[in-house]
Amino acid sequence: MFSNFFADPKTLALGAVTGLVFGFLLQKGGVTRYNVIVNQFLFCDFTVLKTMLTAIVVGAIGVYAMLALGMIEGLHVKTAALMMNALGGAIFGVGMVLLGYCPGTAVAAAGQGSRDALVGIAGGLVGAVAYAEAYPWIGKHIEPIANYGKITFPGVAHVTPWVFIVPLAVGAAALFFWLERREHTAPRPA
Amino acid sequence: MTNPIRLPRWSPYVVGAGIGVLSWVTFYFMNKALGTSTSFVGASGALLCTVACEHVEQNAYFAKTLGAKGGGFKPVFDWQMALVFTMALGAFISAWFGRTFKVERVPTLWQSRFGPSVAKRYAAAFVGGVILIFGARMADGCTSGHGISGGLQLAVSSWTFFVAMFATGILTALVLYGRGPKEVTRVQ
Numbered sequence: 001m002f003s004n005f006f007a008d009p010k011t012l013a014l015g016a017v018t019g020l021v022f023g024f025l026l027q028k029g030g031v032t033r034y035n036v037i038v039n040q041f042l043f044c045d046f047t048v049l050k051t052m053l054t055a056i057v058v059g060a061i062g063v064y065a066m067l068a069l070g071m072i073e074g075l076h077v078k079t080a081a082l083m084m085n086a087l088g089g090a091i092f093g094v095g096m097v098l099l100g101y102c103p104g105t106a107v108a109a110a111g112q113g114s115r116d117a118l119v120g121i122a123g124g125l126v127g128a129v130a131y132a133e134a135y136p137w138i139g140k141h142i143e144p145i146a147n148y149g150k151i152t153f154p155g156v157a158h159v160t161p162w163v164f165i166v167p168l169a170v171g172a173a174a175l176f177f178w179l180e181r182r183e184h185t186a187p188r189p190a
Numbered sequence: 191m192t193n194p195i196r197l198p199r200w201s202p203y204v205v206g207a208g209i210g211v212l213s214w215v216t217f218y219f220m221n222k223a224l225g226t227s228t229s230f231v232g233a234s235g236a237l238l239c240t241v242a243c244e245h246v247e248q249n250a251y252f253a254k255t256l257g258a259k260g261g262g263f264k265p266v267f268d269w270q271m272a273l274v275f276t277m278a279l280g281a282f283i284s285a286w287f288g289r290t291f292k293v294e295r296v297p298t299l300w301q302s303r304f305g306p307s308v309a310k311r312y313a314a315a316f317v318g319g320v321i322l323i324f325g326a327r328m329a330d331g332c333t334s335g336h337g338i339s340g341g342l343q344l345a346v347s348s349w350t351f352f353v354a355m356f357a358t359g360i361l362t363a364l365v366l367y368g369r370g371p372k373e374v375t376r377v378q
Contacts, residue, residue: 001239001246001256007265007272014220015272021212022224022273022334023280028197028288029205032281034297041356041363047202052337054206055213059342062214076223078330078340080347088329089336089354095325096355097362099318100297102333103326104226106319107274111281113293116315123319124227128234130320131327135251138328153344164344176203 023108032109034100034116041097046179053172060168064161077152083145084138099123198288213342222269223343225335227326229274231255232266251327303367329354 006012029051030036039045066072096102099120101109106124109117131138154161194200209224216222235252238245246252258264285291296311304310326332329351331340337355340348 001236001243001263001266004263004265005236005267007268011269012267012272015269016276018212018216018220018222018224018269019273019276020280020283022209023277023282024284025200025205025208025212025280026277027281027284027290028200029202030199031202031205035299038299038363038367041359042367043360050202051206051209052333052341054203055209055338056341058207058210059213059338060210060344062210063217063342066214066218072217073221075343076217076339077343077345078336078347080345080350081330082347082350085329085336085347085350086354088325088327089351090358091321091325092329092332092351093325093355093358093360094362095318095320095322096333097318097359097366099315099322100300102337103230103322104274104277104332104334106322107226107277108281111278112285113291114297115293115295116297116311119312119315120319120322123316124230124323125234125237126316127320127323128230128327129238131324132231132235132249132251134324135249135254139250142328148346151346153346153349156346161344 022104023111026105026108027112032101032105032112032114032117034109034114037102037105038097038100046183050176050179053175057165057169057172060161060165064165075152077150079147079149080151081143081145081147083142087142095127195284195287196289198290209338210342213339220269223335223339224273225270225331225339226274226277227323227332227335228255229271230323231327232268232271236266299367 026032030047031051036045036047040048063072063075067075099106099117101114101117101120103124106117106120110121152161153164157163213224216224231252232255235246235256256263256266282291295308296306300311304314322332329336329347331337331348331351333355336345336348336351341352
């Protein structure tokens with residue numbers, strides 16, 4: 001494992017620049033804060049949803065446009081092993097609220113001085129080992145359930161991705177408009 | 191006008207659009223999608239390898255995630271792990287110039303509900319971290335790999351993850367904090 005521990009310098013440099021921008025943006029967005037993340041799940045602060053949905057819509061438009069123009073090699077879709085995705089997501093949701101950060105924002109939060117996020121990262125390393133130990137059983141019994149491979153919604157529906165992207169963008173814009181109006185008219189909680 | 195880097199917070203729409211554009215860049219220039227939680231597997235595998243390397247090599251999940259096609263291991267410190275390390279640096283730069291850098295052990299919202307005990311907060315954070323990464327690895331992604339990258343690719347796996355994550359997240363938040371007005375965090 002340690003004989004070829006590091007990837008080539010170019011790969012590392014590209015990753016490093018990406019991480020620098022990603023961490024910077026997350027911190028400026030406030031989503032590296034425990035209060036902001038937990039208050040999203042309490043419906044008291046919609047910063048997380050606004051940030052994620054905007055990223056998804058903007059990202060989808062660009063990535064699918066580049067795909068249509070043959071500018072990118074392909075997509076990086078993860079396997080739809082739906083029981084794994086759903087069960088893993090459900091477990092993840094509990095951990096995210098208990099810790100108050102997700103894996104990426106925990107790392108970024110550590111950079112802004114949040115010591116509890118560092119403790120969460122340590123826990124995460126233990127969680128990864130725990131999962132690796134449990135995997136032989138999980139892979140045999142849970143992974144095959146509802147496993148459809150690397151599928152996307154437009155792929156399954158046999159339609160152009162824009163059938164999904166346009167309504168998603170319009171829906172997100174409507175939701176944002178409604179949220180902003182509500183936040184600026186309703187009295188803020190004491 | 192204030193220099194944007196000096197501002198403590200940016201609009202979530204600006205930040206979200208920035209992350210979306212960052213995804214274009216990683217797809218176009220690097221043939222990669224943003225993600226973070228696989229690095230926890232690499233990091234824990236490498237740490238474990240210093241004491242029990244054979245065990246790591248023989249574990250089916252470490253082999254599947256970290257193994258190279260022709261046998262042996264792929265580089266553990268790869269694109270994503272470089273990204274994860276510099277994320278902390280990027281956040282530090284943002285916090286430093288925005289004057290929001292602060293050593294904090296117990297977040298104020300947590301403190302308002304569970305008191306100022308650091309041990310209590312750290313215990314919850316540690317257990318939360320264990321659960322978080324266990325779930326992320328089972329789902330094969332986290333809020334960045336599934337939530338953002340998979341969401342924007344309209345992947346069925348990722349939207350399934352997204353819905354499940356929000357459902358139990360809301361339930362957990364209700365159990366921990368109950369209903370009622372919470373501390374405002376919009377301006378900090």
